[in-house]
Amino acid sequence: MRGVLWASWWRTRSRELAQAWRRIRYRSEVRFPVITRLAERMIAVNIFDSATRVAAQVLLTVVPLLFVVASLAPRALQEQLTSSLRALFGLTGESGEQLDEFFAGTDEDVQHAVGAVGSVMVLLSATAVSRAVQRLCRRAWGIPRGAARIAVWRWVVWIAVWTGLLVVQGPVRDGFGTGLWLGIPLTFLLQTAAWWWTQHLLLGGAIGWWPLLPGALLSAVAVTALSLGARLYMPLALNRVLGEFGAFGSVFVLLSWLIVLCVAIAIGLSTGAVLAQEPYLADRLGSPVRDPGSGAP
Template identity: 60%
Template sequence: MPSSAGDAPRWRARYSRLVSSARAAHARAETRFPVVTHLADRMVSVNIFDSATRLAAQCFLTAVPLLFVVTAYAPPAVRRQLANSLRSVFGLTGAAAQQLQQVLQPATDDLRQATGVVGALMALLSATAVSRAMQRLCRRVWEIPRGGARIAPWRWVAWLVLWLAALIVQGPLRNGFGAGVWLGVPLLLVTQTLLWWWTQHLLLGGLLGWKPLLPGAVLTALVLTVLSVTARLYMPRALNRTLAEYGSVGSVFVLLSWLIVVCVAATVALSAGAVAAQEPLLAGRLGSPAPLRERGQG
């Protein structure tokens, strides 16, 4: 017992030295590599994996009821275009393409009765959970406190409607409206940039100007365009294999895993864009707000 009591002060002293060393190392790294350390700090504050996983789960849970609504009420031309776009996004072939076609087949009266107008409206309203999750992510990325200005709910609906419209036109967009991928990929990059630029501005309620949001929009568009193009190399085989081995449950796992990868990539890219916009080199030109570590100083 006496030896244990004597060890306690030594352990506290070692812990204090360790903390001091870590802080000193962080300060040296911040001096030598400021952008890297600022980005690492932002990743921790955003909690990228938690935020991305929640966003991916909300996207998946929203997609299922919305597919039923689209199948029940959308015109045949919209259903066909949505099916073509989803096949184009994932490069679906074989069993996966057949299953998608079955999901989006013409609606029956029984399906419309089961869905109902009230059910369709409730599905659309509950889908705004994705908008709210994205809004929370944008606030964390830009270090905006929860007690900031309230955002009008119509912004959640507007964001959801525009992204649904963007998904529907993915097929012809990727094909360059008939010209081929040489035009489709640049068009996809430009469209993604505009969508993510508008997404941040809309869901932040105009708390920030347009210019500071541009680096994050460009980085996110670049990363997601690369992921979107390379998905055609992996997703068709993965979906067909899991469908053959595990049925629909396997396809759910593959799609959710892909959504998590996409959401992590988007979270990292948005965070990197915010950090870049707040660095001295760009902050003055873009009119970016000061990072949280500098607020209240001076």
């Protein structure tokens, strides 16, 4: 008898909670319609799928590109790239030694193995990241496929500029020798400028500069925060898996971190696009109140 009463009470309570939740959601949607639009945009963007695609392309195409760049670059630039990668992932101990071995002695070996034609092919294959980021930006703004025509040179320029930005990550994060008190603001400003320019370039100017700023700011906040967290998490995780599983384990750790990073960027760009299209900001930024396209791609 007690069990029957308990089941009846629980069903009644569950219905009451469900009704209360529906009332709260309805009131929230009425008072804060941006929440509904943001949820719809997140679903349209397909955050985790888009972020995973970008992360996978980075791992599969950018890493070989960095390998080729390091082999062809002067020794000073190669050392700067190694230092920046070490600062970016907070590599110390065994993981730092693995990075040094990765770039050690690659000059002649890679130059002979790859050559000029191979280097061009590696660069072109790396533009897969550009295309993946372009699709993410287009979905974040609800621009349908084909509405924004993108020239191939934009993909090449994007990957080339971001490779250059990667080289200077070390000095910027260190505040050019002054420490994190300057390095954190500089990282934030650099990331803001990079993602602001990225959206404008890969959208082909379909959206004006100012409407793109909220997404750039939110993405920069996410990247800066995660870069600080990487200094604590990545060395421990990489050194542990290197000891247990060898170099293959580090691939999974790196991919997991890249997915988290890309998810944060995707959320930042999508949220910024929705906020920029709200009436209050749209009037001040000159952005469209409604989606610039007729539907999601």
